[in-house]
Amino acid sequence: MTERAATLVKQSGRAPGPRRPPLPARGPLRLPAGLIRTARPRQWVKNVLVAAAPAAAGELDSRHTAVQLALVFVLFTAAASAVYLVNDARDAEADRAHPEKRRRPVAAGQVPVPVAYGAGALLAAAATGSAAALCTPMTAALLSAYVVMQLAYCVWLKHVLVVDLAVVTTGFLMRAMIGGVALGIPLSRWFLITAGFGALFMVAAKRYSEAVRMEGAAGATRALLTSYTTGYLRFVWQLAAGVAVLAYCLWALESGGTADGGLLPWRQLSMIAFILAVLRYAVFADRGTAGAPEDVVLRDRPLAVIGLVWLAMYGLAVADL
Template sequence: MPDPTTPTTGTGGPVGGTGTALLARRAPAPRPPARPGALAGTRGLLGGLVRTARPRQWVKNALVAAAPAAAGQLVSWPTAARLALVFALFTAAASAVYLVNDARDAGADRAHPVKRHRPVAAGLVPVPLAYTTGALLGLGAAVASALLCNAMTALLLTGYLAMQLAYCVRLKHVLVVDLAVVATGFLMRAMIGGIALGIPLSRWFLITTGFGALFMVAAKRYSEAVQMEDAQGATRALLTQYTTGYLRFVWQLAAGVAVLGYCLWALESGGAADGSLLPWRQLSVVAFILAVLRYAVFADRGTAGEPEDVVLRDRPLAVIGLVWAAMYGMAVVGL
């Protein structure tokens, strides 16, 4: 006779026996543990793609606001929204070029003490994936510019993509042309904002921007040549055909022309007849020249290989840039 104090189930067995087995059968099966290796691999791949797109260099695309700022047309929300769109499109186009470039240069980058850590060269991002992502970004930027912007903006962005892809394939191996193509890429950035908003572009603006870009590009090549003299051009074959003396001549010449163009542009408007307290536009020449001289310090040392690092990390240069921006802004608003 069973103990009356022992609870039973419908089957006559104790709860700890058959009842527990039934509950166990009804309980959902535990989920298999996630594979941390696969998750980490996916995150690493996405992170590698983002790094290949060069987020630090997206600051260069802020040049799209140069022409509207020079014309004093940065005060309305529609203007800001249009510039934000152009910035995003140019960032996608530039990222597409970086992805294709790194895919093509993966072998050479592995011989570079710094570039060998790039995701494609290090094997973190497969070369076919870099090509595919670059193609999708470039095509998307071109199509979006045609649908959302005016025809000239779409034409300029498409021309930028074509020129930069030609550079990746062939033009980077042609003396002088390689410098001109990279500098023209900066000039296109500065032009596209004005074209998107229908702002006429001053000849002095184009000269100053174009030769200012050539100054920075030649200084970068000079720094690379100085740092890689013992590597015999393993990472950039064309460096063996340039001499450091020639590259120094190029960046010095370009700096001089940029300063001359800026001076002519600033003096063209006359004195303070526009109602300003001081001739801010003319006074900004001093800050502009000081900025060029400060950047030339790094160029002369051969440490201007990463222009964005020089611009963003050198405090004196940042202060000079802020002073220039303040003077320029006061000239635009007529204070």
Template sequence: MTERAALLEEPPPGPGVATAPPPDPRARALGLPRGLLRTARPRQWVKNVLVAAAPAAAGDLFRRQTLHQLPLLFILFTAAASAVYLINDARDATADRAHPDKCRRPVAAGEVPVPAAYAAGALLAALVPAAAAVLCNPATAALLGAYLLMQLAYCLSWKNVLVVDLVVVTAGFLLRAMIGGPALGIPLSRWFLITAGFGALFMVAAKRYSEALRTAREQRTDKGATRALLREYSDGYLRFVWQLAAGGAVLAYCLWALESGGTPAGVLPWRQLSMIPFILAVLRYAVFADRGTAGAPENVVLRDRPLAVIALAWTGLYAMAVAGV
């Protein structure tokens, strides 16, 4: 039977039969930019608010120069982190397809071609330090360059090295917290660096602990693939690390608050009082760490109302200390 005869014998669709709509060219054109944006992890951008930590700790948050520079620092760090996510997902596309959750990432799902993710990530990685050197200063460009180099090395090999992976992720948080100092000419207190470092290690170790517990559950139920490194950490070791880091952060903050000296007569010691909500915040976050539900720190910080109230109380007390009320 010829092709023409086959077409003649095939009846046309009836009035009640639905036909597939033709592909929308506009949707196809927007598919790649939308996929690249999703690969850049917009939900993770909240972490970059930490660029305000150094000027806030120094009491310079509301200076005109600070208010002008902080949005720029936020954008630069967001672009740097996005570059790392793009390159990481391009490199791990094959492994992510075997993961129960990561298989939905745009690169793994085929929504973003691997070469496009590599190209977008490389372009951002090249532009960020150059833009920081022009718009800020060489020190800011150097810190952003160091962040990119560490995180790219993490993507390539360091994420498979015990302890080193914890250090690199912690250093990423610490660089976020300290970059406002060099960018705005603000000296960084040693206590600020110690508190920020231990606080970052606390959250990173709690995240790994939660992921390790989830890995153990998935192994028992035969669900999907997981990172091999998580199986090399023992639950006891990761618990020890986040507990040690939590204690170090609390001790450093308390020593810093007490070292600040006395206050004028008739004025409450706001800085010393701020130790109370700080300790409560650590204890509250430790609840999620202990349960193994701190795998997504941004969800814990944004969704837990008691933690939000504690954070507001700390902000109010610290603001009073900075204002000298």
């Protein structure tokens, strides 16, 4: 115990408790602002994955496609935000023990727990109801399955070893699938394998980073982290990265060479950028600093440049240019 802590004990007669984050200043916009923050606007970038399947099939050149993808993006964003609201309401106490999550509006007291539950339920109902009214039956079913699965994760599945990784990974895969389902585009087996294991790579790297950072206190923030070892989580993200790279390379090598009229074999060349992107992200995963994938992707300039180069090569390959 430090001298300052000892002085506090003598003065108050009891040991000082854990620090809690200061509450935000009160005001008329305090609650709405807290609800918006809890809905995770920075996470909405993940929902761009709804365009992955149409992009892979080269089906992004019509107004109908753009309108459908915009609708699916909004619905999936609402569904994901509903899950975030419910999750933060359930995890408010545990989040207060985390150095960053304790600043979340529900954990900090800015958004009352019942309000978070109510807003989450309204958003989930609005998203699934709108999908049933405005989209194809398969799209509505997939979105509803996502909401049910993620709510089950918040309540129970996040406490089941390995299943928790599979559920979060499946959520990413559903994002990647729903655009193709909405537009009736067949989903390639290589697309599904690459997207699925790429998502598992990022999810396992996030868990690994959190386990490294919270070593010794991991159970206070995410109970299941005490059941994983850092060695196991490292094995999972390395395995997933390897399978994703292999599946992508097999897709690229299906083409025998340069497309008719094309200047270069863009499919094969895109393997270089894809592998470099995985290797660059793996640097952060290995350091234990990949706890927020969106920060890694958006803030690391070399990774962003590699990603843009890959997108350009992939687009040229899909367009057969």
